[in-house]
Amino acid sequence: MKKGKIFSALIAVTITGGLLASCGSSNAKNASSAKASPTKITAVGSTALQPLVEQAAKDYQNKHSNVTINVQGGGSGTGLSQIQSGAVTIGNSDIFAAQQTGITASKLVDHRVAVVGMTPVVNRDVTVKNLTMAQLKAIFTGKVTNWKQVGGKDEKINVVNRAQGSGTRATFEAAVLKGAKALKAQEQDSNGTVQKIVSSTPGTISYLAFSYVNKNIKALSIDNVKPTATNVTTNKWQIWSYEHMYTKGQPNAATQKFLNYIDSKQVQNGLVQKLGYISVHDMQVTKNAAGTVKQQ
Amino acid sequence: MDRMKQNLHQASKASYQDYFGKSISLFCASLVGMLVVAILYFVMTRGLATFTQNHISLRSFLLGQTWNPTQIGANGQPEVGALPMIVTSLAVTLLAALLATPFAVGVALFVTEIAPRRGGQLLQPMIELLVGIPSVVYGFIGLSALVPLMRHLFGGTGFGILTGTLVLFVMVLPTITSLASDSLRAVPLDYHSAALALGATRWQMLYKVVLRAALPGILTAVIFGMARAFGEALAVQMVIGNAVLMPKGWLTPTSTLTSQLTTGIGNTTLGTLPNNVLWSLALILLVMSLFFNSLVRFIGRRGRMQK
Numbered sequence: 134m135k136k137g138k139i140f141s142a143l144i145a146v147t148i149t150g151g152l153l154a155s156c157g158s159s160n161a162k163n164a165s166s167a168k169a170s171p172t173k174i175t176a177v178g179s180t181a182l183q184p185l186v187e188q189a190a191k192d193y194q195n196k197h198s199n200v201t202i203n204v205q206g207g208g209s210g211t212g213l214s215q216i217q218s219g220a221v222t223i224g225n226s227d228i229f230a231a232q233q234t235g236i237t238a239s240k241l242v243d244h245r246v247a248v249v250g251m252t253p254v255v256n257r258d259v260t261v262k263n264l265t266m267a268q269l270k271a272i273f274t275g276k277v278t279n280w281k282q283v284g285g286k287d288e289k290i291n292v293v294n295r296a297q298g299s300g301t302r303a304t305f306e307a308a309v310l311k312g313a314k315a316l317k318a319q320e321q322d323s324n325g326t327v328q329k330i331v332s333s334t335p336g337t338i339s340y341l342a343f344s345y346v347n348k349n350i351k352a353l354s355i356d357n358v359k360p361t362a363t364n365v366t367t368n369k370w371q372i373w374s375y376e377h378m379y380t381k382g383q384p385n386a387a388t389q390k391f392l393n394y395i396d397s398k399q400v401q402n403g404l405v406q407k408l409g410y411i412s413v414h415d416m417q418v419t420k421n422a423a424g425t426v427k428q429q
Numbered sequence: 430m431d432r433m434k435q436n437l438h439q440a441s442k443a444s445y446q447d448y449f450g451k452s453i454s455l456f457c458a459s460l461v462g463m464l465v466v467a468i469l470y471f472v473m474t475r476g477l478a479t480f481t482q483n484h485i486s487l488r489s490f491l492l493g494q495t496w497n498p499t500q501i502g503a504n505g506q507p508e509v510g511a512l513p514m515i516v517t518s519l520a521v522t523l524l525a526a527l528l529a530t531p532f533a534v535g536v537a538l539f540v541t542e543i544a545p546r547r548g549g550q551l552l553q554p555m556i557e558l559l560v561g562i563p564s565v566v567y568g569f570i571g572l573s574a575l576v577p578l579m580r581h582l583f584g585g586t587g588f589g590i591l592t593g594t595l596v597l598f599v600m601v602l603p604t605i606t607s608l609a610s611d612s613l614r615a616v617p618l619d620y621h622s623a624a625l626a627l628g629a630t631r632w633q634m635l636y637k638v639v640l641r642a643a644l645p646g647i648l649t650a651v652i653f654g655m656a657r658a659f660g661e662a663l664a665v666q667m668v669i670g671n672a673v674l675m676p677k678g679w680l681t682p683t684s685t686l687t688s689q690l691t692t693g694i695g696n697t698t699l700g701t702l703p704n705n706v707l708w709s710l711a712l713i714l715l716v717m718s719l720f721f722n723s724l725v726r727f728i729g730r731r732g733r734m735q736k
Binding site for chain 1: 497498499500572573576577581586587588666667670671672673674682684691692693694695696697698699700701702703704
């Protein structure tokens with residue numbers, strides 16, 4: 134009796150498996166007959182870029198039913214190493230491939246799809262509204278430890294960093310520390326957590342992408358320049374970075390079409406700005422991997 | 430005669446069933462075994478690459494105090510001192526177990542001996558419910574409620590070993606409680622009766638006989654709880670502060686092995702030193718869990734009451 138049950142279960146499994154397999158192969162056949170190029174695109178990496186790519190992929194798939202786009206996070210480092218090994222179609226990154234150790238940038242093709250501005254943020258109880266670049270550097274290298282040293286009230290400065298190797302941190306340190314060694318301090322690995330900690334801990338300073346600044350925290354201006362999108366486009370506000378979508382060599386036709394879609398006016402003027410990024414079309418300057426800025 | 434001979438020499442239906450069952454369980458066991466070996470191999474090769482490929486000395490890894498894998502230190506080698514993380518991991522684990530054990534044993538005694546009806550039906554399921562809550566929820570509650578409370582009570586930033594310990598305390602409580610009550614239930618009823626017949630009060634019976642008989646089981650429960658605490662990543666990461674610094678007090682930001690692992694793994698490239706050292710941290714975790722497991726076996730063998 135028992136044996137009979139086991140056998141019937143086995144048979145059931147085999148049949149279902151066979152059915153599934155045949156389904157799968159017929160699907161694949163249909164898809165490949167409809168379009169010759171591979172229709173599955175996988176984009177992995179930067180969590181800062183993820184919301185944009187996810188939404189763009191969703192809109193794109195609504196119009197192009199023969200394409201499946203799978204978007205995942207994992208961090209810029211993951212994105213770059215996955216695209217280098219060829220495991221994914223697109224590697225999303227906040228930093229230039231050349232800035233990451235262990236990545237051969239020459240093998241990857243860079244597609245810049247957006248710009249992100251970052252700003253120092255403080256808890257609301259901090260009375261300081263503006264810092265000079267030198268003061269900001271002194272805070273993040275640990276030379277200034279009390280807000281009264283930079284014109285605020287007598288309160289200890291609590292520095293919160295992003296994780297080592299995160300794109301936001303790399304951008305911030307390249308623009309502010311310029312090679313100086315950062316103070317050892319708290320590290321958090323997401324924008325959301327930083328936002329929460331800054332808003333709830335008195336005397337705290339950290340940095341965030343523009344889109345994460347809300348009314349519970351305060352963005353500082355640097356050398357009396359306000360952190361706005363307009364100031365980023367002219368490089369008056371210097372802490373910003375590109376959002377990159379890397380492909381290994383030149384992308385295939387389907388991937389190129391998707392990248393073109395993200396670069397289109399419709400997405401750049403719509404979705405990109407709606408989600409708090411800055412359009413690459415608006416930039417009046419360019420920045421290279423070494424951080425040199427040129428007029429366009 | 431021939432048919433009889435044939436029947437005797439042929440395997441019966443029952444023995445075929447025997448083979449069948451045996452092969453199924455053998456298959457499952459070997460699959461799981463292979464899985465474990467594969468994971469061990471993977472973590473070992475990656476974790477050992479730090480020492481074989483990048484030529485970091487084991488000493489500077491285990492005893493160094495500066496963690497900055499992307500920068501070259503004074504001795505010409507990348508700074509990959511993991512000691513602060515090892516110390517913090519051990520500290521939160523031991524403290525959480527120390528804090529949770531009296532509560533867990535108390536609850537276990539209550540639900541098994543003192544009020545088996547009400548306790549067993551109501552309290553134990555409630556505590557076991559705690560196991561099912563995802564660790565990110567614990568972390569978020571810790572970050573939203575516990576961190577501000579600690580800051581309010583003790584000053585500082587509110588992030589640190591104390592907060593991590595308190596979060597882990599709640600997380601290991603159900604593990605220790607349910608394993609401890611299992612071992613209390615396993616104490617033979619004869620022991621109870623004999624103790625009571627000799628004139629022991631209930632408390633004397635529980636304290637001198639039942640707890641003593643269940644001691645190896647309770648210790649095992651504590652170690653399982655510690656293993657859980659040692660490996661917990663997300664909840665601790667949210668309240669510990671993640672600064673790789675030697676803990677200077679109860680409430681200074683510091684970092685555990687797991688929190689550094691989860692923070693760093695997405696930001697490093699496979700095959701480079703910053704990534705390899707993270708695998709080395711994972712290797713330490715693996716070795717520690719091996720240690721906890723062998724400790725459980727050792728206690729199980731040594732601690733059994735002599736008949």
